[in-house]
Amino acid sequence: MTEKVEVIHKRLIAAQDRQKKYADQGRKDMQFEPGDKVLLKISPWKDLSRFGKKGKLRPRYIRPVEVLKQVEKVAYELALPPQMQHLHSVFEVSLLKKYNVDVSHVIELEPVEIQQDLSYVEQPVRILDRKGKALKNKVVPLVRLLWRNPKVE
Structure with missing residues (x-):
């Protein structure tokens, strides 16, 4: 009976190792320093309006925010803008994405002259x-x- 238990145990260990290998391929160890800029991921809840948009047009990440300090091994405190002060400022590293500063992706919007009847x-x-x-x-x-x-x- 113990031989069967040992065989089952070895197969379970092999299956867990195989699953861990595949799961680890998608993981990246990310470390941020205080002062780094990161993008904050928005939770994808359906039919929930956050940050002004809902549905297909909602942004996946919000604007770059600065990392203040590392709170835990995988948690960081962020400097949130004033309109987001109602949110807790500590986020897990899985919700953060490194922000690479690129001036070419910033779009300058020209002001549109709107008339009194809200037309142009x-x-x-x-x-x-x-x-x-x-x-x-x-x-x-x-x-x-x-x-x-x-x-x-």
Whole structure:
């Protein structure tokens, strides 16, 4: 009877080692120093509106934040912006991603002049394409236009 138990025990150990090997391939040891910039991952709860967006358009990470100190082996305290002060400032390393500073990914937004009725002026430049969408008993004309904003040519 003990021989069978030993065989089962060896097979269990082999299976656990195999699973650990596959799980460790996806893991990375990440260490951050105080002053490093990291991106904070947002929890992907469905139908929950966090940080202004919900559903497909919600961001996966929020803006870069600075690491203040290492609290535990896998926990870091972050310097959160004022609008996120209601959150606890200590996060596990699995929710953090190293932020590589790259100036080329920053998009400069030009201000849009909005009128009193909350509209702005854009003018069509030319017609790019015309099509007709056939429904059951009529044809709906579709037109693709090239638009010009007063600020952008």
